[in-house]
Amino acid sequence: MPQTHLLKSLPSSKRNIKARHTEKNEAVVAESKKFGHAYFDGSRSHGYGGYSYDGRWIPVAKDIIDHYSLKAGMRVLDIGCAKGFLVKDLKDMCPGIEVFGLDISEYALKNCSSDVIGRLHLGNAMSLPFPDKSFDLVLSMNTLHNLGRGQVIKALQEIERVGKGKSFVQVDSYETHEQKAMFEQWVLTAEFHDYPEKWLEVFEEAGYKGDYDWTILES
Numbered sequence: 240m241p242q243t244h245l246l247k248s249l250p251s252s253k254r255n256i257k258a259r260h261t262e263k264n265e266a267v268v269a270e271s272k273k274f275g276h277a278y279f280d281g282s283r284s285h286g287y288g289g290y291s292y293d294g295r296w297i298p299v300a301k302d303i304i305d306h307y308s309l310k311a312g313m314r315v316l317d318i319g320c321a322k323g324f325l326v327k328d329l330k331d332m333c334p335g336i337e338v339f340g341l342d343i344s345e346y347a348l349k350n351c352s353s354d355v356i357g358r359l360h361l362g363n364a365m366s367l368p369f370p371d372k373s374f375d376l377v378l379s380m381n382t383l384h385n386l387g388r389g390q391v392i393k394a395l396q397e398i399e400r401v402g403k404g405k406s407f408v409q410v411d412s413y414e415t416h417e418q419k420a421m422f423e424q425w426v427l428t429a430e431f432h433d434y435p436e437k438w439l440e441v442f443e444e445a446g447y448k449g450d451y452d453w454t455i456l457e458s
Contacts (some may be wrong), residue, residue, distance in 0.1 A: 243450035274344035289294025299373035300328035319382025364394035395445035406449030
């Protein structure tokens with residue numbers, strides 16, 4: 240279960256942590272956790288502040304294709320696909336690949352890229368609507384931490400079930416008390432987050448054998 244650094248290519252955005260912390264309250268958090276218009280295309284205080292295709296996932300797609308030696312005919316699943324931008328770029332960068340996405344947000348799926356209509360599924364990471372061993376690679380980036388600890392374990396077990404042995408997850412974490420404090424000021428939707436060693440305990444408990452990495456806020 241090696242740590243795999245795709246951080247060099249993962250897209251990032253400017254974060255005004257002080258402003259987010261000032262504006263955050265129970266109502267904002269509750270609205271954000273609906274993963275609807277406010278979260279994706281509302282104000283920055285509720286989430287992305289506008290989530291539209293701009294090609295930022297292309298380098299990530301290229302890294303994934305290279306790292307996992309993807310080729311035509313292989314099947315890939317992106318859990319927490321949102322509007323399907325990574326699904327689109329994987330499909331475009333690797334012609335012939337069979338790539339699909341899954342998300343709990345009806346809003347995101349209804350506002351997906353036109354290139355991926357029919358490839359995205361509405362569903363929950365804890366109960367993936369796919370047969371055993373049906374994907375050559377399963378991905379989940381910055382999604383699983385939106386579940387509680389027990390739910391994360393179930394989702395990781397589902398990843399193991401539907402995959403053929405290759406998978407990559409990225410979750411919220413922190414390495415210092417300062418990073419933890421900064422994360423807690425920023426976070427809106429995460430239910431489970433912890434230091435890397437605690438995440439590794441979760442992976443072991445779930446029997447997760449795939450690759451992983453952390454999303455860590457920097458000041």
